[in-house]
Amino acid sequence: MASNTYDAIVVGSGISGGWAAKELTEKGLKVLMLERGQNIEHVKDYINAHKESWDYPHRGLATQDMKETYPALSRDYPLNEMTLGMWANEQESPYIEKERFDWYRAYQMGGRSLLWGRQSYRLNPEDFMANGKEGIAVDWPIRYEDLSPWYDYVEKYAGISGTREGLSVLPDGHFMPPIPLNAVEKDVAARVKKAFGGSRHFIHSRSANITQGINDIRVGCQFRNKCWLGCPFGGYFSTQSSTLPAAMATGNLTVRPFSIVKEIKYDKDKKRATGVEIIDAETNETYEFNSKIVFVNASAFNSAWLLMNSATDVWEGGLGSSSGELGHNVMDHHFRVGASASVEGYEDSYYFGRRPAGFYVPRFRNWDGDKRDYVRGFGYQGSASRAGWRKDIAELGLGSNLKDAISEPGDWTIGMTAFGEMLPHHDNRIFLDKNKKDKWGLPVLTMDVKIRENEYKMRKDMQKDAVEMFEAAGLKNVQGYDVDYAPGMGIHEMGTARMGRDPKSSVLNKHNQVWDAPNVFVTDGAAMTSASCVNPSLTYMAMTARAADFAVDELKKGNL
């Protein structure tokens, strides 16, 4: 085997790329994993992991200079001194916003698996059927039953903390003990149950923070709530803590950082990919690597970008564009709407430790006979806590009174934010801008995505229902809010190379194969046919493991 030839190439090293590498190498394939950014070695390169606020020159805050360098990132919380450098450089890798789009990219080994929210839920059976029933976009080519065994498989390996609830809207999985609710949350859960007769549920979040040690790398969550700094305890699922060590252990994995895949090489006679061409991000040299199969896991937008730049001599719009759907049907989860309230009493109760997750309220709208003037639904994520030193103390003036008052915990408050399903809409799309180029001379993406009527109607309920639940639970000073949402802020980009049943209306088939190149598999958010309202990463994991299993079978049968 020549040094540039492998059985499989995996493009990207994030959540789904890591899974592809693990599964394919464990099945005996020689795999090359390509990462466009720098390497990050587990523990060693988590240089801020043990820093405290006082160890940072600006105590962790974003400076004006950082905002100048990262104008898009500066619009929300991810820009700060602690994770600076973990997000893609906007000067080197620009994009165009026809409509505002906040694109949070992590160009580095592990991708956003180091920077994710870790909330891990299964889609439910209805999620896979809703498009078909409602005549929206296209029907998923798979059903819950197709993915269910693979959810089992990835949950057992990834380690998800949570509780089994027996709810049809949020299928149970394999869980480690949950991250505890605190005294207030437990009582609010009971009051919600009483007030809504069991039609609404206030449960433990399900999170890829492990509450039991797994091995010497994955010691378990230490309740520091510093996940985004990289966890030296392997306390949550990331490529570095979980899939990469397994893939490396096989001896079958080669990892090449600083490798920007510019196109998938395509043999139009055989209708197969033959490998990829890359640019070395440091030297600007180009290289070719060959393989029997290619897994595209570059994150939803960059996976679509790669297809758009491949086989352009056959299809002007690139590999997968024959459907007319490549780059279309962009989805995210719309949020930043919900309610907060004060909780009276519980002055004799406090908590120890810092949780990386709180409570969850599964979808209840358009479910179980409920019918709204919009389709689909939303879930809530939230937590209760006591105010820290930042409390409204305007009346306390200055000096020792002020110091004493703000050194003690304040009253309990509770808040929750809704995450709503966004419908796939053909006009929500990304496309190449041939004029503007990035640092490496590659075309950049233009974003043209909006939320529409269904989402706007849903947002009213997302606020109103949160207020209603808190009021029904007897909480005080209940305040609804909607602080506006711009697409991308959910950091859940999906749909740009959707799965379907027909090559005329979808980019991928039911096994995540590109219809026009069956040895190319896309198993990240790009593949999603609809969004559900639950956090999507667990589904990418399951989908990737399923596709890898199928790919190796097909290889053995000589079908690829």
Added chain:
Amino acid sequence: MNRRDLLKFITAATGVAFVGGKALAYENLPVVPLSDTGFSKEDVAFFNELGEVIIPRTDTPGAKDADVGSCMAVLVADCYHPTMQKTFKEGLVTLKKRAEKEYGKDFLLLSAEQKMELLSALDEEAKAYNAKKGIYGDVAMSNPNAGAPWDEELVAPHYFSLIKQLVLFSFFTSQVGATKVLRYVAIPTKYEDIPYKKGDRAWAT
């Protein structure tokens, strides 16, 4: 893994993390020298004096113990929007003049009671001023990095609100403030309900 093994692991992990060498992804920013802030040692001493009135040493350390002044200089230089920088700097001049006018002395030479009297008056004026400007919420409790370079219509609060904001943020994010005045446990290892009795300190984060 038992607790002892965990402690060993923590020690090892901590060592490795600090020995890291070349900063790869997360940027390891250097400490900002005072000469880069445009403020002098005298300015820092003055900030510490202001800070000590707002957060005095009691049975626990105060603003001077935490050297809030050095932190304030860096925050104003690097994190403050130009509009806030201007308001803050002009405010310092105004404050010093007011001390001279009302007490016939440099602020630093005022008695503790006089300092408290002056700053308390400013605190009241700041509240009224902010309300008139339509600035709601407690500015003093917000992060000292509002606005981005391209924001041209940022409305600055009263300068004393900025002073108070810088002192509180610098103090409670300092090691002294977080660990000696508030409570902080670096590696809690668990999350659980605990009883609370009046007087127990809040967690730093």
